[in-house]
Amino acid sequence: MVYLRSEEHVQRWLDTNGWEPGATITAVQTNELARTWSWSRLDPGWHPRTIEESQAILGGLDLTGEFWSLR
Amino acid sequence: MDVFDLDVRRHVYFSIVASGRAPNAEEAADALGCDRPAVEASFRRLHDAHALVLFPSSTEIWMANPFCFAPTPHSVEAGGRTWTGACAWDALGIPGALHGDGRVRSECACCGEPVTLEVQDGALVEGAELLVHILVPAREWWSDIGFT
Numbered sequence: 001m002v003y004l005r006s007e008e009h010v011q012r013w014l015d016t017n018g019w020e021p022g023a024t025i026t027a028v029q030t031n032e033l034a035r036t037w038s039w040s041r042l043d044p045g046w047h048p049r050t051i052e053e054s055q056a057i058l059g060g061l062d063l064t065g066e067f068w069s070l071r
Numbered sequence: 072m073d074v075f076d077l078d079v080r081r082h083v084y085f086s087i088v089a090s091g092r093a094p095n096a097e098e099a100a101d102a103l104g105c106d107r108p109a110v111e112a113s114f115r116r117l118h119d120a121h122a123l124v125l126f127p128s129s130t131e132i133w134m135a136n137p138f139c140f141a142p143t144p145h146s147v148e149a150g151g152r153t154w155t156g157a158c159a160w161d162a163l164g165i166p167g168a169l170h171g172d173g174r175v176r177s178e179c180a181c182c183g184e185p186v187t188l189e190v191q192d193g194a195l196v197e198g199a200e201l202l203v204h205i206l207v208p209a210r211e212w213w214s215d216i217g218f219t
Contacts, residue, residue, distance in 0.1 A: 001158035002144075002180035003188075004202045009181035016181070019206055027188060027201040031163045035193055038137045038164030042084055048072055048122060058209070068209050 003027070023067050033061050072120055078103065079113040080122050083135055088169070091152045093132035093140050121213055137164030144180075149173030159203045166190045180204075 004010045010024055025033075036057050040046055049057075051070050058068045072080075082103055086094040094102070100110040111130045117123040124134035126141075133141055134157050145156035150169040156162025159177070166173030175188040175198070188198030207214075 001160045001203055001205050003159050003177050003186050003198075004181055004204055005179045005184060005186065005200075007202065009179055010202060010204050013181035013204070022204060022206040022208070024202050024204050026199070027163075027203060028195050028199050030160055030203040031188075031190060031195040034137070034160050034163035035167035035190075037160075038167040039170070041137065041164075041168040042088060042170075044081060046081070046084075047077070048120060066208070067205075070209050 001030075023063075025063070029061060029063075033057070033063070036061070072116075072122070075109075076113050076116055076120075076122075079110060080117055083117075083123065083132065087135055087138055088150070091154070093135060093138070095132075096130050134161075137161035137168055144178050146176045147173055148176075160205075163188065163190065163195075167193075 002013075004013060007024070014021055055070050058064070058070075079099060082099055083094060086099070086102070096107050096110040096114060100107045103110065114123060114125060114130045114132070118125045123132055124136070125131060126133045133139070137156055137160075139155045139157035139161065141155070143155055143157060145159065145162035147154040147156050147162050147165045149166045150171055154165050156165055156175065162175045162177060172192070173190045177186050177188070178184065179186055186198060186201055188201065189196050
């Protein structure tokens, strides 16, 4: 998962490396996702999330569809 | 995940925040009052459960997501330290995990131009124009967590 400056840079980066496109999201979406995903990592009572809980986080940020399916 | 493994994981994360680095198995065993093989076995179970990531063929900690202990392009200033994020997502996860502000210094994967992202009060106040690309579908992330 990498930062890119524009859609043009995304395409050039994919072409240069010969990779099929995955998913492009904005840095704002990534920040919301990362913040929610990592928020409880240091909680003393942390326990592993279930797949359903993780999927709900993705879904709550409109990251849905086959690409974002954890199963 | 049993109570011992949760204790080991908690110790690992608290040590990371306190010292800025991941403890090795011997340090964790000393702190927890148990023997090194027990901690190494726990590290392996935590790795298998995706609660830690060990370097290949090792019991040294590579990632305790979002914190990473190998060089990457993603440097993060947060909580009074400079950290390394494993990827674009984890770099922004570090201020989240620390419940604070943060600044990510990284690069455009295409052109290598430096990029900066700043998080204040949970919001991205610099770098909002940037994009993040994920190559690997979600169900395959843990097939090779170093390449997503």
